[in-house]
Amino acid sequence: xxxxxxxxxxxxxxxxxxxxxxxxxxxxxxxxxxxxxxxxxxxxxxxxxxxxxxxxxxxxxxxxxxxxxxxxxxxx
Amino acid sequence: xxxxxxxxxxxxxxxxxxxxxxxxxxxxxxxxxxxxxxxxxxxxxxxxxxxxxxxxxxxxxxxxxxxxxxxxxxxxxxxxxxxxxxxxxxxxxxxxxxxxxxxxxxxxxxxxxxxxxxxxxxxxxxxxxxxxxxxxxxxxxxxxxxxxxxxxxxxxxxxxxxxxxxxxxxxxxxxxxxxxxxxxxxxxxxxxxxxxxxxxxxxxxxxxxxxxxxxxxxxxxxxxxxxxxxxxxxxxxxxxxxxxxxxxxxxxxxxxxxxxxxxxxxxxxxxxxxxxxxxxxxxxxxxxxxxxxxxxxxxxxxxxxxxxxxxxxxxxxxxxxxxxxxxxxxxxxxxxxxxxxxxxxxx
Numbered sequence: 001x002x003x004x005x006x007x008x009x010x011x012x013x014x015x016x017x018x019x020x021x022x023x024x025x026x027x028x029x030x031x032x033x034x035x036x037x038x039x040x041x042x043x044x045x046x047x048x049x050x051x052x053x054x055x056x057x058x059x060x061x062x063x064x065x066x067x068x069x070x071x072x073x074x075x076x
Numbered sequence: 077x078x079x080x081x082x083x084x085x086x087x088x089x090x091x092x093x094x095x096x097x098x099x100x101x102x103x104x105x106x107x108x109x110x111x112x113x114x115x116x117x118x119x120x121x122x123x124x125x126x127x128x129x130x131x132x133x134x135x136x137x138x139x140x141x142x143x144x145x146x147x148x149x150x151x152x153x154x155x156x157x158x159x160x161x162x163x164x165x166x167x168x169x170x171x172x173x174x175x176x177x178x179x180x181x182x183x184x185x186x187x188x189x190x191x192x193x194x195x196x197x198x199x200x201x202x203x204x205x206x207x208x209x210x211x212x213x214x215x216x217x218x219x220x221x222x223x224x225x226x227x228x229x230x231x232x233x234x235x236x237x238x239x240x241x242x243x244x245x246x247x248x249x250x251x252x253x254x255x256x257x258x259x260x261x262x263x264x265x266x267x268x269x270x271x272x273x274x275x276x277x278x279x280x281x282x283x284x285x286x287x288x289x290x291x292x293x294x295x296x297x298x299x300x301x302x303x304x305x306x307x308x309x310x311x312x313x314x315x316x317x318x319x320x321x322x323x324x325x326x327x328x329x330x331x332x333x334x335x336x337x338x339x340x341x342x343x344x345x346x347x348x349x350x351x352x353x354x355x356x357x358x359x360x361x362x363x364x365x366x367x368x369x370x371x372x373x374x375x376x377x378x379x380x381x382x383x384x385x386x387x388x389x390x391x392x393x394x395x396x397x398x399x400x401x402x403x404x405x406x407x408x409x410x411x412x413x414x415x416x417x418x419x420x421x422x423x
Binding site: 011013014015016018019022042045046049050052053054 | 111113117125135136138139140142143147148149150151152153315345
Protein backbone atom coordinates (compact mmCIF):
# COMPACT_ATOMS: atom_id res chain seq x y z
CA UNK A 1 0.00 0.00 0.00
CA UNK A 2 1.30 3.46 -0.94
CA UNK A 3 2.62 5.49 1.98
CA UNK A 4 3.59 9.14 2.35
CA UNK A 5 6.76 10.34 3.99
CA UNK A 6 8.44 13.64 4.74
CA UNK A 7 12.15 14.41 4.55
CA UNK A 8 13.51 17.48 6.31
CA UNK A 9 16.46 18.75 4.28
CA UNK A 10 16.30 22.29 5.64
CA UNK A 11 19.63 23.98 6.27
CA UNK A 12 21.41 21.68 3.83
CA UNK A 13 23.16 22.92 0.71
CA UNK A 14 23.69 21.19 -2.63
CA UNK A 15 24.23 18.30 -3.03
CA UNK A 16 23.12 17.20 0.43
CA UNK A 17 19.36 17.54 -0.33
CA UNK A 18 19.86 15.20 -3.27
CA UNK A 19 21.97 12.75 -1.26
CA UNK A 20 19.38 12.68 1.53
CA UNK A 21 16.58 12.18 -1.01
CA UNK A 22 18.53 9.42 -2.75
CA UNK A 23 19.24 7.60 0.50
CA UNK A 24 15.65 7.91 1.73
CA UNK A 25 14.14 6.76 -1.56
CA UNK A 26 16.38 3.67 -1.45
CA UNK A 27 14.26 2.44 1.47
CA UNK A 28 10.87 3.21 -0.09
CA UNK A 29 8.55 1.08 -2.20
CA UNK A 30 7.03 1.63 -5.60
CA UNK A 31 4.21 4.15 -5.32
CA UNK A 32 5.39 5.69 -2.05
CA UNK A 33 5.33 9.49 -1.96
CA UNK A 34 8.14 11.53 -0.43
CA UNK A 35 7.86 15.22 0.41
CA UNK A 36 11.28 16.88 0.62
CA UNK A 37 11.51 20.21 2.44
CA UNK A 38 14.58 22.33 1.63
CA UNK A 39 15.91 25.81 2.20
CA UNK A 40 18.43 25.65 -0.67
CA UNK A 41 16.62 27.04 -3.73
CA UNK A 42 18.98 24.98 -5.90
CA UNK A 43 17.27 21.85 -4.59
CA UNK A 44 14.28 22.59 -6.81
CA UNK A 45 16.41 21.95 -9.87
CA UNK A 46 18.67 19.29 -8.35
CA UNK A 47 16.02 17.01 -6.88
CA UNK A 48 13.98 17.42 -10.06
CA UNK A 49 16.97 16.38 -12.17
CA UNK A 50 17.65 13.47 -9.85
CA UNK A 51 14.04 12.29 -10.28
CA UNK A 52 14.27 12.44 -14.05
CA UNK A 53 17.59 10.61 -14.12
CA UNK A 54 16.41 7.83 -11.85
CA UNK A 55 12.91 7.48 -13.27
CA UNK A 56 10.92 8.77 -10.30
CA UNK A 57 7.86 10.96 -10.81
CA UNK A 58 7.98 14.59 -9.79
CA UNK A 59 4.46 15.28 -8.52
CA UNK A 60 4.54 18.84 -7.28
CA UNK A 61 6.87 21.67 -6.31
CA UNK A 62 6.28 24.76 -4.20
CA UNK A 63 8.65 27.62 -3.55
CA UNK A 64 8.52 30.73 -1.44
CA UNK A 65 11.13 33.02 0.13
CA UNK A 66 11.77 30.63 3.00
CA UNK A 67 11.69 27.16 1.52
CA UNK A 68 11.27 24.79 -1.34
CA UNK A 69 8.99 21.75 -1.13
CA UNK A 70 9.29 18.92 -3.61
CA UNK A 71 6.90 15.99 -3.75
CA UNK A 72 7.88 12.88 -5.66
CA UNK A 73 6.50 9.41 -6.26
CA UNK A 74 8.86 6.46 -6.16
CA UNK A 75 8.78 4.42 -9.36
CA UNK A 76 10.44 1.02 -9.50
CA UNK B 77 25.06 -14.86 -25.70
CA UNK B 78 27.61 -12.35 -24.43
CA UNK B 79 26.67 -10.50 -21.28
CA UNK B 80 26.29 -6.72 -21.10
CA UNK B 81 29.57 -5.08 -20.09
CA UNK B 82 29.09 -2.39 -17.44
CA UNK B 83 31.26 0.52 -16.34
CA UNK B 84 31.00 3.20 -13.71
CA UNK B 85 32.20 6.68 -14.61
CA UNK B 86 33.51 9.23 -12.13
CA UNK B 87 31.38 12.26 -12.96
CA UNK B 88 32.66 15.53 -11.62
CA UNK B 89 30.23 17.51 -13.74
CA UNK B 90 32.99 18.86 -15.93
CA UNK B 91 33.43 18.50 -19.67
CA UNK B 92 36.05 15.75 -19.50
CA UNK B 93 33.93 13.33 -17.50
CA UNK B 94 30.98 14.04 -19.81
CA UNK B 95 33.04 13.23 -22.90
CA UNK B 96 34.87 10.23 -21.44
CA UNK B 97 31.54 8.65 -20.55
CA UNK B 98 30.05 9.33 -23.96
CA UNK B 99 33.04 7.80 -25.74
CA UNK B 100 32.50 4.53 -23.85
CA UNK B 101 28.71 4.57 -24.16
CA UNK B 102 29.15 4.86 -27.92
CA UNK B 103 30.84 1.48 -27.80
CA UNK B 104 27.78 -0.22 -26.36
CA UNK B 105 28.94 -0.36 -22.74
CA UNK B 106 26.28 0.23 -20.08
CA UNK B 107 27.53 3.12 -17.96
CA UNK B 108 26.32 4.60 -14.68
CA UNK B 109 27.79 7.67 -13.07
CA UNK B 110 29.23 8.11 -9.61
CA UNK B 111 30.01 11.41 -7.90
CA UNK B 112 31.75 11.73 -4.54
CA UNK B 113 30.90 14.61 -2.25
CA UNK B 114 33.86 15.56 -0.07
CA UNK B 115 32.37 18.77 1.32
CA UNK B 116 34.84 20.95 -0.55
CA UNK B 117 32.91 21.18 -3.80
CA UNK B 118 32.75 24.74 -5.13
CA UNK B 119 29.70 24.68 -7.30
CA UNK B 120 26.35 25.67 -6.00
CA UNK B 121 27.30 26.76 -2.52
CA UNK B 122 28.24 30.33 -3.12
CA UNK B 123 25.38 30.70 -5.57
CA UNK B 124 23.00 29.41 -2.97
CA UNK B 125 24.34 31.84 -0.38
CA UNK B 126 25.33 35.16 -1.96
CA UNK B 127 22.45 37.51 -2.72
CA UNK B 128 24.03 38.77 -5.94
CA UNK B 129 24.00 35.22 -7.26
CA UNK B 130 20.42 34.43 -6.28
CA UNK B 131 19.10 35.06 -9.75
CA UNK B 132 21.74 32.89 -11.41
CA UNK B 133 20.33 29.61 -12.65
CA UNK B 134 21.57 26.93 -10.33
CA UNK B 135 22.25 23.37 -11.25
CA UNK B 136 24.34 20.53 -9.99
CA UNK B 137 26.64 19.88 -12.93
CA UNK B 138 27.11 16.20 -12.15
CA UNK B 139 23.34 15.71 -12.34
CA UNK B 140 23.23 17.78 -15.51
CA UNK B 141 25.90 15.59 -17.12
CA UNK B 142 24.03 12.43 -16.14
CA UNK B 143 20.83 13.82 -17.63
CA UNK B 144 22.58 14.78 -20.86
CA UNK B 145 23.92 11.27 -21.16
CA UNK B 146 20.72 9.56 -20.02
CA UNK B 147 22.51 7.62 -17.28
CA UNK B 148 21.90 7.01 -13.58
CA UNK B 149 24.05 8.96 -11.16
CA UNK B 150 24.96 7.79 -7.66
CA UNK B 151 26.05 10.66 -5.40
CA UNK B 152 28.02 9.36 -2.45
CA UNK B 153 28.70 11.31 0.72
CA UNK B 154 32.38 10.66 1.60
CA UNK B 155 32.87 13.62 3.96
CA UNK B 156 34.01 11.50 6.91
CA UNK B 157 36.33 9.20 4.97
CA UNK B 158 37.82 12.13 3.09
CA UNK B 159 39.15 13.64 6.32
CA UNK B 160 42.02 11.19 6.33
CA UNK B 161 42.87 12.07 2.72
CA UNK B 162 43.00 15.76 3.54
CA UNK B 163 44.69 15.53 6.91
CA UNK B 164 47.32 12.97 5.99
CA UNK B 165 47.95 12.80 2.25
CA UNK B 166 50.71 10.36 1.33
CA UNK B 167 51.67 12.43 -1.70
CA UNK B 168 51.34 15.78 -0.03
CA UNK B 169 49.53 18.91 -1.10
CA UNK B 170 49.61 20.91 -4.30
CA UNK B 171 49.97 24.67 -4.51
CA UNK B 172 47.38 25.12 -1.76
CA UNK B 173 45.72 22.58 0.52
CA UNK B 174 44.75 20.37 -2.40
CA UNK B 175 45.78 16.72 -1.98
CA UNK B 176 44.91 15.96 -5.60
CA UNK B 177 46.98 12.80 -6.04
CA UNK B 178 45.61 11.17 -2.88
CA UNK B 179 42.14 12.49 -3.65
CA UNK B 180 42.02 10.84 -7.06
CA UNK B 181 43.42 7.61 -5.63
CA UNK B 182 40.76 7.67 -2.93
CA UNK B 183 37.94 8.27 -5.40
CA UNK B 184 39.07 5.56 -7.78
CA UNK B 185 39.36 3.19 -4.84
CA UNK B 186 35.80 4.04 -3.78
CA UNK B 187 34.68 3.45 -7.35
CA UNK B 188 36.41 0.06 -7.24
CA UNK B 189 34.48 -0.83 -4.09
CA UNK B 190 31.32 0.20 -5.89
CA UNK B 191 31.92 -1.89 -9.02
CA UNK B 192 32.76 -4.92 -6.88
CA UNK B 193 29.54 -4.50 -4.91
CA UNK B 194 27.42 -3.91 -7.97
CA UNK B 195 28.92 -6.42 -10.39
CA UNK B 196 30.28 -3.85 -12.82
CA UNK B 197 33.37 -4.47 -14.91
CA UNK B 198 35.55 -1.37 -15.01
CA UNK B 199 35.96 2.29 -14.07
CA UNK B 200 36.13 5.36 -16.31
CA UNK B 201 37.58 8.76 -15.54
CA UNK B 202 37.86 11.86 -17.70
CA UNK B 203 41.52 12.36 -16.83
CA UNK B 204 43.78 13.73 -19.56
CA UNK B 205 47.53 13.23 -19.27
CA UNK B 206 49.36 16.51 -18.85
CA UNK B 207 46.27 18.49 -17.97
CA UNK B 208 46.68 18.94 -14.21
CA UNK B 209 50.03 19.45 -12.51
CA UNK B 210 49.67 17.00 -9.66
CA UNK B 211 47.40 14.09 -10.48
CA UNK B 212 47.27 14.08 -14.27
CA UNK B 213 50.88 13.45 -15.24
CA UNK B 214 52.36 10.58 -17.21
CA UNK B 215 54.23 9.43 -14.11
CA UNK B 216 51.45 9.86 -11.53
CA UNK B 217 48.49 8.39 -13.40
CA UNK B 218 49.80 4.80 -13.31
CA UNK B 219 50.59 5.26 -9.60
CA UNK B 220 46.99 6.30 -8.97
CA UNK B 221 45.72 3.25 -10.82
CA UNK B 222 48.00 0.99 -8.81
CA UNK B 223 47.55 2.55 -5.36
CA UNK B 224 43.77 2.69 -5.74
CA UNK B 225 43.69 -1.05 -6.30
CA UNK B 226 41.86 -0.61 -9.58
CA UNK B 227 44.96 -1.33 -11.68
CA UNK B 228 44.05 -1.96 -15.28
CA UNK B 229 40.34 -1.90 -14.53
CA UNK B 230 40.74 1.88 -14.69
CA UNK B 231 40.29 3.31 -18.18
CA UNK B 232 40.92 6.92 -19.20
CA UNK B 233 39.18 7.07 -22.58
CA UNK B 234 40.28 10.57 -23.50
CA UNK B 235 44.00 9.73 -23.33
CA UNK B 236 44.06 5.92 -23.38
CA UNK B 237 46.38 5.80 -26.38
CA UNK B 238 49.16 7.32 -24.27
CA UNK B 239 49.17 4.29 -21.99
CA UNK B 240 49.45 0.53 -22.28
CA UNK B 241 46.14 -1.14 -23.12
CA UNK B 242 43.87 -1.54 -20.11
CA UNK B 243 41.89 -4.66 -19.24
CA UNK B 244 38.72 -3.45 -21.05
CA UNK B 245 40.79 -2.98 -24.20
CA UNK B 246 42.61 -6.31 -23.95
CA UNK B 247 39.32 -8.10 -23.31
CA UNK B 248 37.73 -6.33 -26.31
CA UNK B 249 35.06 -4.81 -24.13
CA UNK B 250 36.03 -1.58 -25.86
CA UNK B 251 37.95 -0.95 -29.09
CA UNK B 252 41.25 0.85 -28.53
CA UNK B 253 40.97 2.38 -32.03
CA UNK B 254 37.96 4.34 -30.89
CA UNK B 255 39.66 5.73 -27.78
CA UNK B 256 41.50 9.03 -27.83
CA UNK B 257 44.95 10.54 -27.38
CA UNK B 258 44.22 13.94 -25.83
CA UNK B 259 47.04 15.43 -23.83
CA UNK B 260 48.11 18.73 -22.33
CA UNK B 261 46.28 21.70 -20.94
CA UNK B 262 44.46 22.89 -24.03
CA UNK B 263 40.72 22.30 -23.94
CA UNK B 264 40.25 22.76 -27.65
CA UNK B 265 40.12 19.03 -28.49
CA UNK B 266 37.50 18.51 -25.79
CA UNK B 267 35.42 21.44 -27.01
CA UNK B 268 35.60 20.14 -30.56
CA UNK B 269 34.45 16.71 -29.41
CA UNK B 270 31.62 18.28 -27.41
CA UNK B 271 30.50 20.09 -30.54
CA UNK B 272 30.60 16.84 -32.50
CA UNK B 273 28.38 15.18 -29.90
CA UNK B 274 26.07 18.19 -29.78
CA UNK B 275 26.77 19.05 -26.15
CA UNK B 276 26.22 22.70 -25.30
CA UNK B 277 26.01 24.68 -22.09
CA UNK B 278 28.45 22.37 -20.29
CA UNK B 279 30.35 23.64 -17.24
CA UNK B 280 33.18 25.84 -18.44
CA UNK B 281 36.44 23.94 -18.47
CA UNK B 282 39.41 24.87 -16.30
CA UNK B 283 37.21 26.34 -13.59
CA UNK B 284 38.28 25.37 -10.07
CA UNK B 285 35.87 22.78 -8.75
CA UNK B 286 37.40 22.29 -5.32
CA UNK B 287 37.80 24.87 -2.58
CA UNK B 288 41.05 23.23 -1.56
CA UNK B 289 42.71 24.59 -4.69
CA UNK B 290 41.67 28.12 -3.70
CA UNK B 291 44.41 30.11 -1.99
CA UNK B 292 42.10 32.16 0.24
CA UNK B 293 40.10 29.17 1.36
CA UNK B 294 43.25 27.18 2.05
CA UNK B 295 44.65 30.00 4.21
CA UNK B 296 41.50 29.95 6.32
CA UNK B 297 41.66 26.18 6.67
CA UNK B 298 45.31 26.27 7.78
CA UNK B 299 44.46 29.10 10.19
CA UNK B 300 41.70 26.96 11.69
CA UNK B 301 44.03 24.00 12.15
CA UNK B 302 46.82 26.15 13.60
CA UNK B 303 44.45 27.79 16.08
CA UNK B 304 42.99 24.47 17.22
CA UNK B 305 46.32 22.68 17.31
CA UNK B 306 44.95 19.77 15.31
CA UNK B 307 43.58 19.03 11.87
CA UNK B 308 40.13 17.88 12.91
CA UNK B 309 37.14 19.54 11.26
CA UNK B 310 33.41 19.19 10.95
CA UNK B 311 31.03 19.97 8.11
CA UNK B 312 30.08 23.29 9.71
CA UNK B 313 33.75 24.35 9.66
CA UNK B 314 34.05 23.59 5.94
CA UNK B 315 30.89 25.53 5.20
CA UNK B 316 31.76 28.58 7.32
CA UNK B 317 35.18 28.87 5.73
CA UNK B 318 33.38 29.56 2.47
CA UNK B 319 31.57 32.67 3.71
CA UNK B 320 32.34 35.93 5.42
CA UNK B 321 35.42 37.90 6.29
CA UNK B 322 37.50 35.98 8.84
CA UNK B 323 39.30 38.05 11.45
CA UNK B 324 41.52 36.51 14.17
CA UNK B 325 42.56 38.99 16.86
CA UNK B 326 44.05 36.21 19.01
CA UNK B 327 44.79 32.53 18.68
CA UNK B 328 41.85 31.42 20.81
CA UNK B 329 39.03 33.13 18.91
CA UNK B 330 38.08 34.57 15.55
CA UNK B 331 35.22 36.51 14.03
CA UNK B 332 33.31 35.65 10.88
CA UNK B 333 31.81 38.86 9.51
CA UNK B 334 29.05 38.53 6.92
CA UNK B 335 29.79 40.51 3.79
CA UNK B 336 26.29 40.84 2.40
CA UNK B 337 22.64 39.94 2.92
CA UNK B 338 22.85 36.43 1.54
CA UNK B 339 25.70 35.58 3.91
CA UNK B 340 23.76 37.08 6.82
CA UNK B 341 20.82 34.80 6.02
CA UNK B 342 23.10 31.79 5.77
CA UNK B 343 25.00 32.58 8.97
CA UNK B 344 21.76 33.12 10.92
CA UNK B 345 21.44 29.35 10.86
CA UNK B 346 24.53 29.09 13.09
CA UNK B 347 23.39 31.44 15.87
CA UNK B 348 22.48 28.50 18.09
CA UNK B 349 25.99 27.14 17.83
CA UNK B 350 28.11 30.29 18.15
CA UNK B 351 28.13 33.58 20.02
CA UNK B 352 26.77 36.17 17.60
CA UNK B 353 27.05 39.92 17.46
CA UNK B 354 24.79 42.41 15.72
CA UNK B 355 24.78 46.19 15.84
CA UNK B 356 21.38 47.52 16.87
CA UNK B 357 21.78 51.31 16.71
CA UNK B 358 23.08 51.24 13.13
CA UNK B 359 22.74 48.77 10.23
CA UNK B 360 25.59 46.31 10.26
CA UNK B 361 26.52 42.72 9.43
CA UNK B 362 25.95 39.64 11.50
CA UNK B 363 29.16 38.45 13.16
CA UNK B 364 29.79 34.95 14.52
CA UNK B 365 32.48 34.35 17.14
CA UNK B 366 34.33 31.03 16.86
CA UNK B 367 36.55 29.89 19.71
CA UNK B 368 36.77 30.68 23.43
CA UNK B 369 36.54 34.45 23.86
CA UNK B 370 36.73 36.04 27.29
CA UNK B 371 34.44 38.89 28.30
CA UNK B 372 37.20 41.30 27.33
CA UNK B 373 37.57 39.57 23.96
CA UNK B 374 33.86 40.03 23.37
CA UNK B 375 34.18 43.76 23.99
CA UNK B 376 36.89 43.82 21.32
CA UNK B 377 34.71 41.72 19.01
CA UNK B 378 31.83 44.13 19.50
CA UNK B 379 34.10 47.06 18.58
CA UNK B 380 35.14 45.18 15.41
CA UNK B 381 31.49 44.50 14.54
CA UNK B 382 30.79 48.21 15.00
CA UNK B 383 33.70 48.95 12.66
CA UNK B 384 31.82 47.15 9.87
CA UNK B 385 28.51 48.91 10.56
CA UNK B 386 27.11 52.20 9.31
CA UNK B 387 28.13 53.67 12.65
CA UNK B 388 31.84 53.15 12.10
CA UNK B 389 32.55 56.89 12.22
CA UNK B 390 30.40 57.53 15.29
CA UNK B 391 31.64 57.72 18.87
CA UNK B 392 29.30 55.04 20.09
CA UNK B 393 27.42 52.09 18.59
CA UNK B 394 24.97 49.86 20.40
CA UNK B 395 25.62 46.15 19.93
CA UNK B 396 23.73 42.99 20.88
CA UNK B 397 25.92 40.16 22.19
CA UNK B 398 23.99 36.91 21.95
CA UNK B 399 25.10 33.62 23.43
CA UNK B 400 24.38 30.36 21.62
CA UNK B 401 21.70 29.55 24.21
CA UNK B 402 19.80 32.72 23.30
CA UNK B 403 20.78 34.88 26.27
CA UNK B 404 21.74 38.34 25.10
CA UNK B 405 22.85 41.71 26.37
CA UNK B 406 23.13 45.15 24.83
CA UNK B 407 26.36 47.08 25.19
CA UNK B 408 27.68 50.35 23.80
CA UNK B 409 31.12 50.40 22.23
CA UNK B 410 33.38 52.72 20.34
CA UNK B 411 33.98 51.31 16.84
CA UNK B 412 37.51 50.14 16.09
CA UNK B 413 39.40 52.47 13.84
CA UNK B 414 41.25 51.28 10.77
CA UNK B 415 44.60 51.84 12.44
CA UNK B 416 43.64 49.68 15.42
CA UNK B 417 43.09 46.62 13.25
CA UNK B 418 46.37 45.16 12.02
CA UNK B 419 46.45 43.44 8.65
CA UNK B 420 47.69 40.32 10.42
CA UNK B 421 44.27 39.84 12.01
CA UNK B 422 42.69 39.21 8.60
CA UNK B 423 42.85 35.55 7.68
